[in-house]
Amino acid sequence: MPQAVATPAASAAAAPTPAPRRRTRGGAADGVRRLFVLDTNVLMHDPTCLFRFEEHDIYLPMIVLEELDNNKKGMSEVARNARQASRTLDALAATVRGDIRDGVALTALGHREATGTLFFQTEPFTQALPDGIAHGKADNQILVVVQALKARHPDRDVVLVSKDINMRIKARALGLAAEDYENDKTIDDVELLYTGMLALPADFWSRQGKSVESWQQGGHTFYRIGGPIVEQLLLNQFVYYEAPGEPALYARVVELRGRTAVLRTLKDYTHLKNAVWGVTARNREQNFALNLLMDPDIDFVTLAGTAGTGKTLMALAAGLTQVLDERRYSEIIMTRATVSVGEDIGFLPGTEEEKMGPWMGALDDNLEFLAQGARNSAGEWGRAATNDLIRSRVKIKSMNFMRGRTFLNKYVIIDEAQNLTPKQMKTLITRAGPGTKLVCMGNLAQIDTPYLTEGSSGLTYVVDRFKGWPHGGHVTLARGERSRLADFASEVL
Structure with missing residues (x-):
């Protein structure tokens, strides 16, 4: 899941070669800090994206700043995000005491997890694009910057990060590395999303044996269980046991303490006597x-x-x-x-x-x-x-x-x-x-x-x-x- 950040640009050449770093999520296989060139839509999608790339470096083309300025007016969420991103960039730039071409430390505003450097484009690039690609378009100007950085830093991974699918396709067609910004994604696969329930294994009762403790209170039956299955449970998660010829169990986890869990049986809303405003499960x-x-x-x-x-x-x-x-x-x-x-x-x-x-x-x-x-x-x-x-x-x-x-x-x-x-x-x-x-x-x-x-x-x-x-x-x-x-x-x- 691309979660890294951009790396230095023009002035990166003057920066000392970083020591090998541990590999982090989104990092290169050899542990070298990557250089991520951010598209405007990434900043407008997540104004805090500058601090989401861990130890990697970020590079912002000048056209990105111009597009942020063009989109800052209005009351839409995109406009609010553009204004917030601009304020963050202004605060970072204000921390520079030397030459801004040497980059801005992303930790300057207190974000300790972002140990990389932010670089602004401080010089024009005249890299040639294939015929038929208009140089005046903003997306293509960003591609020129990525192409120039790749040529200038052959020893570094220069990656374009964009939410624009067509932009990523064009970059890959030109032989440039491109990734989607996925740091905002909670999970990679929706199939892994928490369902709120867990089926107990067929041998649940035989494994629990005589260790299970049960009691009744307030019309509910409680079971205190142990074993490896407790590690899979969460509070208020439902568990159920269904096996042919055996009584079914439907319960909710109401307590987790160490290696034991307490299950409480449910109220049966499938029965008409427990109907909720005439509705039964x-x-x-x-x-x-x-x-x-x-x-x-x-x-x-x-x-x-x-x-x-x-x-x-x-x-x-x-x-x-x-x-x-x-x-x-x-x-x-x-x-x-x-x-x-x-x-x-x-x-x-x-x-x-x-x-x-x-x-x-x-x-x-x-x-x-x-x-x-x-x-x-x-x-x-x-x-x-x-x-x-x-x-x-x-x-x-x-x-x-x-x-x-x-x-x-x-x-x-x-x-x-x-x-x-x-x-x-x-x-x-x-x-x-x-x-x-x-x-x-x-x-x-x-x-x-x-x-x-x-x-x-x-x-x-x-x-x-x-x-x-x-x-x-x-x-x-x-x-x-x-x-x-x-x-x-x-x-x-």
Whole structure:
């Protein structure tokens, strides 16, 4: 995973040859510090990227600074990142006491993990590119710089780092090394993402033998287990044991201490007597999810899964039960990323809630389903009263106005979280005040935000960072329950 940084440019020749360094992630095989030439889009994607390349050096072409200046105006995230990158570069340049051509130490601002040097382009390069490539284009000017640095420093690995796919293709076509900036990716392979559950081995009980300790408390059975399997467990992770002819076990890890773990059996939400606002779990993963959603000790829940796995329905049903029946929270607040699947339909009229209305079709569909129980047992007035009561406790908010807010005693649902960046996710989660529960849901296979991937999505980010937290839990829902048509389409399309 390219995580290194650029190396000195023009003035690098004057710099002393660095002593052999230990090989780090992204480092060259011989341990030599690499020289990374950064494209503008890397700085605008992650303004802190200058300090992400460990012991390697960074080189910034002059055209990159010009492009940062051209993109700094406006209130978009790209413009904010361009301004932040410019401020960081200004602060680094201000620390120079000698000739700036000798480079700027990246540790000057206190980032001790970045031990490399930042070099600015201080002289023009006249390297020739093949015919047909316009020299005036910014991307091609950067390629000229990379080509010149490679010729000037044949003993060093000069690598272009760019988020632009076509830029990397052109560089490789010219025989230049090019890499994507992947330091923002939480995981390389989404298949490795924490699922929130673990299947116990078939010989689990025979291995545990007489060492397992069990007791009952508060309607739950607890098991204290030991052995090598404890090393694989995390707090609030679900474990299950299913074997033909033997009783099944579904439990959650509630304590990890040394080489022992305590498992607590779950409440069975597949049974009608434990229905949540008329909704029962239809499979193992839904039962796990409802146990998290209904637990007052869990403040943060993440649900991932394909279309039709019941994420929104379960989150709403659990919210309505805890708001209207148990009075645990004062109201439900629902928001989502307003990213269109196709062409944007333009501005929407009305108040904030009315503007968000078209984006909340999933909310309306699920509320209609959840209100069916009351419709079957009540008349016209009963149905109207139930709908009014439900909608009075469900508020729709736009993410654009979340900065600075604090939610007290609320049940907050963030839908389509896969379209959020890690920075946006942090902004939303830090809005939670005392007594608030936050539920993030999304399908990593349906990312509509440009430049976001399964590895860099905000949903992937929080699932990975919150795993093992005593007051957070995650479940990956695997089986669709919407309809046989929807399930088949999810598999074959």
